[in-house]
Amino acid sequence: MRIALAGNPNSGKTTLFNALTGSIEHVGNWPGVTVARKEGFVKKQLSTHQNIRIVDLPGTYSMSPFTNEERITKDYVQQEHPDVIINIIDASNLSRSLFFTTQLLSLGVPVVIALNKWDLVTKKAINIDMTHLSKDLGCPIVEVSALRQDGLKKLLETCVDRKGSTQEPAFIGRADATLNKEAWLEEEKERSIFVSNLVKHVEKRSIDSHKLNQHDAIDRIVAHPYFGIPIFIVILYGVFSISQATLGP
Numbered sequence: 500m501r502i503a504l505a506g507n508p509n510s511g512k513t514t515l516f517n518a519l520t521g522s523i524e525h526v527g528n529w530p531g532v533t534v535a536r537k538e539g540f541v542k543k544q545l546s547t548h549q550n551i552r553i554v555d556l557p558g559t560y561s562m563s564p565f566t567n568e569e570r571i572t573k574d575y576v577q578q579e580h581p582d583v584i585i586n587i588i589d590a591s592n593l594s595r596s597l598f599f600t601t602q603l604l605s606l607g608v609p610v611v612i613a614l615n616k617w618d619l620v621t622k623k624a625i626n627i628d629m630t631h632l633s634k635d636l637g638c639p640i641v642e643v644s645a646l647r648q649d650g651l652k653k654l655l656e657t658c659v660d661r662k663g664s665t666q667e668p669a670f671i672g673r674a675d676a677t678l679n680k681e682a683w684l685e686e687e688k689e690r691s692i693f694v695s696n697l698v699k700h701v702e703k704r705s706i707d708s709h710k711l712n713q714h715d716a717i718d719r720i721v722a723h724p725y726f727g728i729p730i731f732i733v734i735l736y737g738v739f740s741i742s743q744a745t746l747g748p
Contacts, residue, residue, distance in 0.1 A: 500548065500551045500552070500582050500583075500658075500659070500662060501554060501579075501581045501582050502551060502553050502554070502581060502582065502584070503554045503556055503575065503581040504516055504519075504553055504584075504585050505556045505572055505584055505585070505587070505599070506587035506596070506599070507558060507559070507560050507588075507589065508558035508559070508560070509589070510588060510589040510615060510616075511615040511616060511645040511646070512555065512558055512587045513555070513558075514645040514646055515587050515615065515645035516537065516553060518645050518648045518651060519539075519542065519553050519655075520539030520542065521539075521542045536555075537555040538552060538553065538554050538555070539552070539553050539555075541553060545651055545652055545655055546655045546656070546659070548655070548659050554575070556571060556575060557571050557572070559599065560595070560598065560599055561598065561599060561687070562602045562603075563683070572603075573606065576607075576608055580608075582658075582662045582663075583608065583609045583610070583611060583661050584606070584609070585610075585654065586599070586603050586610055586611070587613045587615050587645070588615060589615060590614045590615060590617055590620045590625075591616050591619040591625065593627070593698050593702055597636075597697060597698065598690060598691065600612065600636065600669075601636075601668070601669050601690055601693065602690075604637065604638065604667075604668050604669045605668040605671075605672065606666075607666055609662065609663075609664045609665075609666045610666055611638060611639055611641065611654065611657050611658050611661055612638060612640040612641070613641055613645075613650075613654055614627075614629075614640055615643055615644065615645050616644070617643075617644055618644065623715075624704065624705040625702060625703070625704050626702070626705070627701060627702050628701040629642075631700065632701040635669065635697055635701070637666070637668075638666065639657050639661065641654045669693075669697075670689075670690055670693045672686040672689070
């Protein structure tokens with residue numbers, strides 16, 4: 500069984516790949532480009548299903564037909580026919596992740612969404628209606644933590660169950676979108692509107708200062724409209740002093 504792993508950069512895709520395979524991988528290049536291609540087998544303790552191969556597709560925000568790197572995902576699916584696609588999504592940033600998801604769903608291969616970084620969702624007081632999101636996208640969703648290796652068995656079991664099933668697209672684009680760049684750009688505008696409306700429907704954000712994570716707390720200080728510039732000047736002066744007056748010489 501072959502499973503393709505696809506997602507945006509910084510969504511935790513590489514972390515999930517390493518968690519599933521134990522970082523024992525075969526590395527090469529995709530045909531015609533210098534982009535690295537990684538493949539590995541799922542660790543035996545994670546699944547009773549034998550010989551599950553994971554193919555790590557390049558991280559990208561879109562499947563544009565006009566650049567080599569972004570075209571790799573579509574070409575791989577059409578030419579090598581994986582059994583299932585795992586789409587890893589940053590749960591704290593649905594609006595950015597789901598654009599690529601709608602493109603994956605149109606390829607006709609069964610998709611399982613791995614909703615990653617669930618700890619950030621809790622810290623940022625984000626409420627995601629999983630039932631409606633799964634129904635609107637037409638594919639199962641599994642909560643995982645790639646860093647903590649939580650939910651991996653359930654994710655693989657869902658993939659095994661999805662093998663051989665049909666996948667309907669959540670967004671139906673223009674038939675002529677691949678003919679020219681203008682038509683493709685117009686379709687992507689419509690796709691963005693679809694994703695924006697979907698996120699508004701399934702995601703609710705509560706602003707609660709007590710639940711801000713560490714990065715948010717720091718940003719509130721260093722990016723303050725009044726205190727930010729003085730802090731920047733102090734840091735800049737400190738770096739200059741260290742490099743020119745103390746450790747530097």
